[in-house]
Amino acid sequence: MKVFQTDEIRNIALIGAAKSGKTTLAENMLFEGKMINRKGTVDDKNTLSDYRPIELERQISVNSSLLYTLHNDIKINILDAPGFSDYTGDILSSVSVADTAILLVNGQSGVEATTENAWRQADKTEKPVVFFINQLDHHNANFDEAVRQLKDYFGDKVTIAQYPVKTGEGFDSIIDLMFMKMLKFKQGGGAPEVLDIPDDELEKAEELRRKLIENAAEGDEALMEKYFENDTLSLDDTRLGIKLGMITRGIFPVFCGASKHGIGVYRLMDFVVYTCPSPDQVAPRKTTAGKEFHCKKAEPSALFIFKLSNEQHLGEVSLIKVYGGEIYEGQDLINPRTGNKERVSQLFIVNGKNREKVERVIAGDMAVTIKLKDARSNDSLMDPKAADAALEPIAYPEPVFVTAVKAASSTDDEKLGSVLQDMHRIDPTIIAALSREQRQLILQCQGEYHMNTVKWYLDNVHKLETIFYSPKIPYRETITKAARADYRHKKQSGGSGQFGEVHLMVQPYFEGYKDPTDFPVRGKEEHKLTWGGKLIFNNCIVGGSIDARFMPAILKGVMENLEEGPLTGSYARDIVVYVYDGKMHPVDSNEISFKLAGRHAFSDAFKNAGPKIMEPIHDFAVRMPEDMMGAVMTDLQGRRAIIMGMDSDGKYQIIKAKVPLAEMDRYSTSLSAITSGRGTFAMKFAEYAQVPGDVQSKLLKAYEEKLKEED
Ligand SMILES: Nc1nc2c(ncn2[C@@H]2O[C@H](COP(=O)(O)OP(=O)(O)O)[C@@H](O)[C@H]2O)c(=O)[nH]1
Ligand SMILES: [Mg+2]
Structure with missing residues (x-):
C-alpha cells in the first residue's frame, strides 16, 4: 500500500439528513475511484459503509464509517456519517476530524430538521461546507426551491457552483459555473462529457458565475483586483478563491447530482481534489495547552482517536487522524490523559469492512489501529516530547434523554453496568451511572432512538434482557x-x-x-x-x-x-x-x-x-421555528412550566421557562413530535420548590401503596 503524503490527502465528511443519499454517494465515489468494481446499494444491503448488523437490519447508518477512494492519485478519506440527530455524537466527531463537510440535501425535501442539525455540527467546528443537492433524478425534485431554502436557513454565502439543466427522469446534465461548461454524465457514472453551455442557458449561467466569482474573490484582495481588472478569473484562480473562501467560511458552494446513478459524482471528486483544502491548509487542532498541530510531517507525532468501533474478526479498533509527524508500527507514544505509554502495534487503511495493512501513516491521513491498551474516543497519543497536553477533545452535546434501566434478572445488574460503561468508552454520548439517591442505574443519551440502539446492542450482542423505565424524581x-x-x-x-x-x-x-x-x-x-x-x-x-x-x-x-x-x-x-x-x-x-x-x-x-415535598425545578430553554411556538407553549403549560421570557433568533423563537423535572419525562420525544424534529432544548437543575397540594397528595398515596406492597 502506498504511503500518502499530506498534500495527497483530502478528508471529507458526508453529512446531512437521513436518506439524503450519503451512503450511496460514498459507494459511488468508491466505484469512481475503482476501489470496488460493483456498486452496492443500501436497499440490497451490500454497501461498504453500512455493514454492521444493526445497519443491515434497519437500513440506516448508525455509525460513521471510514472509507477512502482515489481520484487523480489523491486519496480522499470519506467519513460517511449517520443522519438522525440521535447520532449527533458520530456526526460531530466525523465533522471534527474532516477538513471539509459535504452536506447532502435531498432535492425532493429541501432543508429538513436533520439537515439543520448536520449544519450545526459543521458550524460548531467551523468547518468548510459544500452543499450537494442530491436525488435530482426524482420527478418532484426541485433544485431552485432547495437552494432558496439553503439561503433562507444558512445565509447568502450559500453560492451556486452548479445547477441541473433538467431534473427528473433522465437527468444527466449539469451546468458547471467554475468551468463554464455543461457536463453530461452517463447513467452509472464516469467522467462526464464536457460540452458548451447551450445558448438558452448562457445568460443565466453568466449571471450565476458572476455571483460565484464575487463571493470567491471577496476574501482575497489580490484576487479581487485581478477580477476587477479582467472582469473574470482563470480556473486556477477561481479554485484558489473558492478554497480560501471555504476555509474562512465566506462561501458555501452548492453542487448537485444524483449519487445513485453516478451523476455529478466524478465532478464532485474533482472539486474535492482540486479545490477543497488539504489537511495542512485548514485551521490547526490545538492542544488543551494551546499548542497548535497543523498536520505537518515536521511536527512531533500526534494522533487523535475520534472513534472506537467493534469490528468482526478484529475486535475493538480505534479510528485515528494523524495531526502531526507520522505514525508507524512499533512506535511508542504517550496518552496524556493517563500519562501512560501506548505502543502502536498494527495500522490499517480501511474501506468500511475491508482493510489493508500499512506500515506508516503521514500527518493529515486517517487510519485504524488495534490492540491499544487503554484507549477511549477523544483520547490522543503524542510523541513523548510533546505529551504535556492532549489534542483538544470533541465537546459532545449534552444528553437530552434520560431513562432508568435494569436487568430483567437482578443477577445481571452488575454486567449491565459494566457493558454500559464500555459503551460509553466507545460512544461518549451514552452516559450511564448508578444513582445512589435514586437507587437506579440512570442512562442518558441523545434521544429515544438512541436509547433503542443501546437496547439493540444489549439484546443482540450482549444477550442481556433489560427493562427501561422512568427514573425516580429526586424529591426532597x-x-x-x-x-x-x-x-x-x-x-x-x-x-x-x-x-x-x-x-x-x-x-x-x-x-x-x-x-x-x-x-x-x-x-x-x-x-x-x-x-x-x-x-x-x-x-x-x-x-x-x-x-x-x-x-x-x-x-x-x-x-x-x-x-x-x-x-x-x-x-x-x-x-x-x-x-x-x-x-x-x-x-x-x-x-x-x-x-x-x-x-x-x-x-x-x-x-x-x-411536612412538604420539594421538587427539582430546572432552568429550561427551547428553540423552535416561529410557527410552532403556539404548540410548544401549549404543551409546556400542561407541564406546569412557568414562562420566564422569549427571544428570537432569526426564523426561530426561544422560550425560556422554569419547569418541574417530574413533568419532563421523555420530553425530547414529545418536542420532536410537536416540531417535526425542528425543536431543540436544554435544561439544567436550578432549585427546589414546593410541589402543589394535589401533586403532594398523589405522591403520598403512591408511596404508601408502595410500602404496603413491600410489606
Ligand atoms: N433516485 C435516487 N435515489 C437515491 C439517490 N441517492 C440515494 N438514493 C436512495 O435513497 C435511499 C437512501 O440512501 P442512503 O444512501 O442510505 O442515504 P443516507 O441515509 O443519507 O446514507 C436509498 O434507497 C438510496 O438508494 C439518488 O440520487 N437518486
Ligand atoms: Mg447512510
Whole structure:
C-alpha cells in the first residue's frame, strides 16, 4: 500500500439528513475511484459503509464509517456519517476530524430538521461546507426551491457552483459555473462529457458565475483586483478563491447530482481534489495547552482517536487522524490523559469492512489501529516530547434523554453496568451511572432512538434482557412548623430484651432560626447533608433520663429517616431536632433500641410538622421555528412550566421557562413530535420548590401503596 503524503490527502465528511443519499454517494465515489468494481446499494444491503448488523437490519447508518477512494492519485478519506440527530455524537466527531463537510440535501425535501442539525455540527467546528443537492433524478425534485431554502436557513454565502439543466427522469446534465461548461454524465457514472453551455442557458449561467466569482474573490484582495481588472478569473484562480473562501467560511458552494446513478459524482471528486483544502491548509487542532498541530510531517507525532468501533474478526479498533509527524508500527507514544505509554502495534487503511495493512501513516491521513491498551474516543497519543497536553477533545452535546434501566434478572445488574460503561468508552454520548439517591442505574443519551440502539446492542450482542423505565424524581422532604413525638421501643424475646424511649421535637431549619426556651440545649451538632441542606441535632437531656452514650444511636436513627424520608422515601433536609426526654432500662437498653426509638419518634414528629415535598425545578430553554411556538407553549403549560421570557433568533423563537423535572419525562420525544424534529432544548437543575397540594397528595398515596406492597 502506498504511503500518502499530506498534500495527497483530502478528508471529507458526508453529512446531512437521513436518506439524503450519503451512503450511496460514498459507494459511488468508491466505484469512481475503482476501489470496488460493483456498486452496492443500501436497499440490497451490500454497501461498504453500512455493514454492521444493526445497519443491515434497519437500513440506516448508525455509525460513521471510514472509507477512502482515489481520484487523480489523491486519496480522499470519506467519513460517511449517520443522519438522525440521535447520532449527533458520530456526526460531530466525523465533522471534527474532516477538513471539509459535504452536506447532502435531498432535492425532493429541501432543508429538513436533520439537515439543520448536520449544519450545526459543521458550524460548531467551523468547518468548510459544500452543499450537494442530491436525488435530482426524482420527478418532484426541485433544485431552485432547495437552494432558496439553503439561503433562507444558512445565509447568502450559500453560492451556486452548479445547477441541473433538467431534473427528473433522465437527468444527466449539469451546468458547471467554475468551468463554464455543461457536463453530461452517463447513467452509472464516469467522467462526464464536457460540452458548451447551450445558448438558452448562457445568460443565466453568466449571471450565476458572476455571483460565484464575487463571493470567491471577496476574501482575497489580490484576487479581487485581478477580477476587477479582467472582469473574470482563470480556473486556477477561481479554485484558489473558492478554497480560501471555504476555509474562512465566506462561501458555501452548492453542487448537485444524483449519487445513485453516478451523476455529478466524478465532478464532485474533482472539486474535492482540486479545490477543497488539504489537511495542512485548514485551521490547526490545538492542544488543551494551546499548542497548535497543523498536520505537518515536521511536527512531533500526534494522533487523535475520534472513534472506537467493534469490528468482526478484529475486535475493538480505534479510528485515528494523524495531526502531526507520522505514525508507524512499533512506535511508542504517550496518552496524556493517563500519562501512560501506548505502543502502536498494527495500522490499517480501511474501506468500511475491508482493510489493508500499512506500515506508516503521514500527518493529515486517517487510519485504524488495534490492540491499544487503554484507549477511549477523544483520547490522543503524542510523541513523548510533546505529551504535556492532549489534542483538544470533541465537546459532545449534552444528553437530552434520560431513562432508568435494569436487568430483567437482578443477577445481571452488575454486567449491565459494566457493558454500559464500555459503551460509553466507545460512544461518549451514552452516559450511564448508578444513582445512589435514586437507587437506579440512570442512562442518558441523545434521544429515544438512541436509547433503542443501546437496547439493540444489549439484546443482540450482549444477550442481556433489560427493562427501561422512568427514573425516580429526586424529591426532597422538609417541614414547615414545630412538632413533638414520643416513641417507646420495647421488645421481650427470651433472655435479654430491648428497651429505649425517646421524646423529641422538630422544627424547620433556616438561617437565624431560634431554639425554644422550654428546655436547655446542652449539646449542638450541625450536620451538612451530602444531598444539600442541614440537620441540627440538639441534646437537651436533663437529669440523665437518657445516657449520653445513646445519643449517637438516636442520631443514627434520625439520619436513616433523612436518607429515606417519611413521605416519599426521598432525602429530607433542613430540620432541627431536640431530644429532650426519654427513658432507659437498666438491663435491656442498648444502641439498637435507641436507634429504633429515635427513628420512629422522628418520623412521627415529622409527619405532624406540616411536612412538604420539594421538587427539582430546572432552568429550561427551547428553540423552535416561529410557527410552532403556539404548540410548544401549549404543551409546556400542561407541564406546569412557568414562562420566564422569549427571544428570537432569526426564523426561530426561544422560550425560556422554569419547569418541574417530574413533568419532563421523555420530553425530547414529545418536542420532536410537536416540531417535526425542528425543536431543540436544554435544561439544567436550578432549585427546589414546593410541589402543589394535589401533586403532594398523589405522591403520598403512591408511596404508601408502595410500602404496603413491600410489606
Ligand atoms: N433516485 C435516487 N435515489 C437515491 C439517490 N441517492 C440515494 N438514493 C436512495 O435513497 C435511499 C437512501 O440512501 P442512503 O444512501 O442510505 O442515504 P443516507 O441515509 O443519507 O446514507 C436509498 O434507497 C438510496 O438508494 C439518488 O440520487 N437518486
Ligand atoms: Mg447512510
